[in-house]
Amino acid sequence: MELFFMTLTTGIMVGGIYALVALGWVLIYKCSGVLNLAMGELTLIGAYVSLSFYSMGIPFLLSLLFSLIIGFILGVLTERIFLDRLIGEPILSVIMVTVGLSFFFKGIVELIWGTDTRVFTPPVFPLEPIHIGPLIIGQVYLWSFVAAIILLCLFMAFFQYTRWGLAMQATADDEMAALSLGVSARFVYATAWAIAFMAAGVGGTLLGNINGLNISVGYLGLLVLPAVVLGGLNSVPGAIMGGIIIGVLQNLAGAYLDRYFPGGVKEVAPFAFMAIFLLFKPYGLWGWERIERV
Amino acid sequence: MSTAFLPCGVYHENYPQDHAWWQTRFVRGKMTLLFLVLFVGFPLFAGPYSISVCNQIGYTILGALGVQLLIGYCGQITLGHAAFLAVGAYTSTLLVLEFPWPKFLTDWGLAYPISIIAAAVVAGLWSVLFGLPSAKVKGFYLILTTMAAQFITVDFILTQYVSQIGGRGQAFSLPPGTIKIGPWVIDNERKVYFMMLVLVVLCVIGLSNLLRSRVGRAWVAIRDNDISAEVMGINIVKYKLLAFFVAGFVGGIAGAFWISNLAAISPEHFPWFWSLWLVGVILIGGVGSMHGTIFGSMFMVVVMELLQIAVIPLADIYPKLLLDFLFIKEAAFGLAICAFLIFEPNGLAYRWWQIKNYFNLWPFSY
Numbered sequence A: 001m002e003l004f005f006m007t008l009t010t011g012i013m014v015g016g017i018y019a020l021v022a023l024g025w026v027l028i029y030k031c032s033g034v035l036n037l038a039m040g041e042l043t044l045i046g047a048y049v050s051l052s053f054y055s056m057g058i059p060f061l062l063s064l065l066f067s068l069i070i071g072f073i074l075g076v077l078t079e080r081i082f083l084d085r086l087i088g089e090p091i092l093s094v095i096m097v098t099v100g101l102s103f104f105f106k107g108i109v110e111l112i113w114g115t116d117t118r119v120f121t122p123p124v125f126p127l128e129p130i131h132i133g134p135l136i137i138g139q140v141y142l143w144s145f146v147a148a149i150i151l152l153c154l155f156m157a158f159f160q161y162t163r164w165g166l167a168m169q170a171t172a173d174d175e176m177a178a179l180s181l182g183v184s185a186r187f188v189y190a191t192a193w194a195i196a197f198m199a200a201g202v203g204g205t206l207l208g209n210i211n212g213l214n215i216s217v218g219y220l221g222l223l224v225l226p227a228v229v230l231g232g233l234n235s236v237p238g239a240i241m242g243g244i245i246i247g248v249l250q251n252l253a254g255a256y257l258d259r260y261f262p263g264g265v266k267e268v269a270p271f272a273f274m275a276i277f278l279l280f281k282p283y284g285l286w287g288w289e290r291i292e293r294v
Numbered sequence B: 001m002s003t004a005f006l007p008c009g010v011y012h013e014n015y016p017q018d019h020a021w022w023q024t025r026f027v028r029g030k031m032t033l034l035f036l037v038l039f040v041g042f043p044l045f046a047g048p049y050s051i052s053v054c055n056q057i058g059y060t061i062l063g064a065l066g067v068q069l070l071i072g073y074c075g076q077i078t079l080g081h082a083a084f085l086a087v088g089a090y091t092s093t094l095l096v097l098e099f100p101w102p103k104f105l106t107d108w109g110l111a112y113p114i115s116i117i118a119a120a121v122v123a124g125l126w127s128v129l130f131g132l133p134s135a136k137v138k139g140f141y142l143i144l145t146t147m148a149a150q151f152i153t154v155d156f157i158l159t160q161y162v163s164q165i166g167g168r169g170q171a172f173s174l175p176p177g178t179i180k181i182g183p184w185v186i187d188n189e190r191k192v193y194f195m196m197l198v199l200v201v202l203c204v205i206g207l208s209n210l211l212r213s214r215v216g217r218a219w220v221a222i223r224d225n226d227i228s229a230e231v232m233g234i235n236i237v238k239y240k241l242l243a244f245f246v247a248g249f250v251g252g253i254a255g256a257f258w259i260s261n262l263a264a265i266s267p268e269h270f271p272w273f274w275s276l277w278l279v280g281v282i283l284i285g286g287v288g289s290m291h292g293t294i295f296g297s298m299f300m301v302v303v304m305e306l307l308q309i310a311v312i313p314l315a316d317i318y319p320k321l322l323l324d325f326l327f328i329k330e331a332a333f334g335l336a337i338c339a340f341l342i343f344e345p346n347g348l349a350y351r352w353w354q355i356k357n358y359f360n361l362w363p364f365s366y
Helices: A002-032 A039-055 A061-081 A090-115 A140-162 A161-174 A175-182 A184-209 A216-222 A225-233 A235-258 A265-280 B025-045 B048-073 B081-098 B103-107 B111-135 B139-165 B189-211 B214-224 B226-231 B236-261 B274-284 B291-316 B325-343 B347-361
Strands: A131-132 A133-135
Touching: A002 A133, A002 A140, A002 A161, A002 A184, A002 A225, A002 B291, A039 A061, A039 A090, A039 A184, A039 B325, A061 A184, A090 B139, A090 B274, A090 B325, A133 A161, A133 B226, A140 A161, A140 A184, A140 A235, A161 A184, A161 B103, A175 A184, A184 A216, A184 A265, A216 A225, A225 A235, A225 A265, A225 B139, A235 A265, A235 B081, A265 B111, A265 B139, A265 B236, B048 B081, B048 B189, B048 B236, B048 B291, B081 B111, B081 B139, B081 B236, B081 B274, B081 B291, B103 B111, B111 B139, B111 B236, B111 B325, B139 B274, B189 B214, B189 B291, B214 B226, B226 B236, B274 B291, B274 B325, B274 B347, B291 B325, B291 B347
Parallel strands: none
Antiparallel strands: A131 A133
């Protein structure tokens, strides 16, 4: 039973990071209709940028801020250079452009930073675990979770209370109406990509703190896909819940199923679960159901 | 893409003429020449390096045919085709190495040919299994289930379980002499080349003929508008699953063929990258066109080889470059896909069609 609660808490905390990355994904999809398969590489870029700043001796929060700024710039550039020209193209073209982008980014990241695992030295978070009642939690997990939740709240506040955030909500809801009311769609698209880059960068930095940073963190970024499918593609609360559920599911599978299926069950479980889930509830838990029989 | 315009002064008088493979004498001559070059001229004069490049092209064509069928003709986007190649390759390997063949079959060298067919069928059925969600979902959700196919098949089942059969650990080694067709042992590039050529020609002809039959037209109807296809009386689920089966079948042939070129086979030969690579190939060549599959494969393989040749002299100056070539290749591939989709969304096949038309219609191009 103790094992169960341990894995549950760890799962929720890792899930918080996934939720952050999934938020970025859903934002792009809601605002511009682009299904982004490059999310894993976005997490990689952000993580490596903040790691580089941190290794130069800059304090962690400051290097995180720098990586946010660079993520913002890269996001706007990506949207302007690649995605802007593809508005109105078929779904396959847009998806494959993001796949192309993911290869491009991955190649560049590997060229610059190599493939060896790097760690944040000195460790950002203290190594001693915290005891909460009978539970033992690594401080990395706890602080990552807290950071992810703070950022999630910040982004939510941005959507609720600022002019730009409201413009983005309007565009996501009804693009034509938003355009006729004077919202600039191009501005909204660019902002959505910038925010996705920033959220993914923070998520990647936190994930890199947990296990060290290498290319496989990009694979963890890919886990947002099961998360958003679970929550429904166009629902922000759904993405957050989906991220947490996927984190829990992954850790539970690692803890309990590993005995029966030795090896990489932890990595595959979210995808297997997603494939089965799609058969029964194709539009996720909170997604819009389009009535369309095939 | 329709066929090219006929040259001035050529008319068809009946239906078979209109649907003939090679419609004019010029085309007939051109194709005969092409086949002569491919089967006789090229292997006679080319060195081992260019032959091995050709083998890679052939493998890419065989792999991309299934993707082309699913994406280009049936509209079912797949990002996990390498899984079916892997299933084919592993089935064939396991059959050749582990199956208790009767003595006379191995003596006649029939074990490998039979295993190719078995591999194709198994891969086709495996593909149908992951095509089942296509009965219910489409578009992005289908992409996700095919991705799941890749991760479940290659990273989980093959790596964790199939690789353990026979206690070999990670890789199955294929001792020289095991791959044998009839009296010929496939042991050098040239023999692989001939086998590749026969398989590619058979698959391309078979698939092209299938595509202009009732089945192929049903697929195209589903691609263009699935609801109106159903209204016209096409059983959508059946035809979608059939498309998955045929795509997996060709993929299985590709995988089973490729083991003849490898000394050992391991799951690393079929990464997710390879699935995406195949989709990139048909996008660059042209979606919905058999020419496109072939041109795309040729283009991608040759460009990557040229890139490698260009990198080698630079490596004297920057030795790190050689180590990083894999990453340069990845980045270049990504950029190529983006550039083609943005600037040349119809692919290379469209240019080829334009060139043919230009010469067919010349000098009266209107």
